[in-house]
Amino acid sequence: MNSATSGFTLSAAVTVLFNTALAWAKDASPALTNFMKSVAGHHWTTHGLADLAVFAGLGFVFTNSKAVSRMDPNRLTAILIGAVVIAALGLILWFAFV
């Protein structure tokens, strides 16, 4: 796989985990929610923009990283699947029980 695919795959894995962590933080902290509301008019809008910024920013950083380019492509796929499962379950369980 080329370096852009590897870089953005790892970036996506980090971004989905960041997305869940930010959802938890917003739910636990009204101050953070209010701050995010002040940034783009609504906390959800700011949340989406933050996710896109992390995905794009880390994607370009990882694309230029030799360490990421050398990673086993199958391992990258496994990391992405694991991150999505953890992130999705993290959202469901948090809003179901917390």
Next chain:
Amino acid sequence: MTISTNDAVLLAHAGFGVTGCLAALWVFVETLNANPGNAARIRTAALVAAACMAAAWICGGYWYVHFYPADKALILKGPWPFAHNLFMETKEHLFFITGILAFLLPIAARERLDSDAAARKLVLSLAALILITGLAVEGAGAVIEHGAKIAMGARQ
């Protein structure tokens, strides 16, 4: 027949979401039989999935910010408050995951899928994850809609 802006934006959100899921399914099926002859189709389908999810993101975001607060208040006073507390709270954040995966799909689909087994596995995984999370989000939307509907019925 009158269709309000509220309804039009909501239907566009759901419609783009379903079309994005179908495009991801298209990518999955084509990638199972990846060869030089269908490489262009795979890339096109991946772009369609990404574009539809972007459109669903924009329409859903506009509806959520401008129209949902009234429905939310109704749902929370109705018999199914979990339609908001669990389903909407999860959906509004799970959707970001679907979107990020959809934006990654066209990047991964540029690989030589007919000769690179690892890239093929990545694209198949991405397409399947988009389909699964996308359908979960669609299902959650139906529960939220029903939560609002029965709350309205309980009020009358």
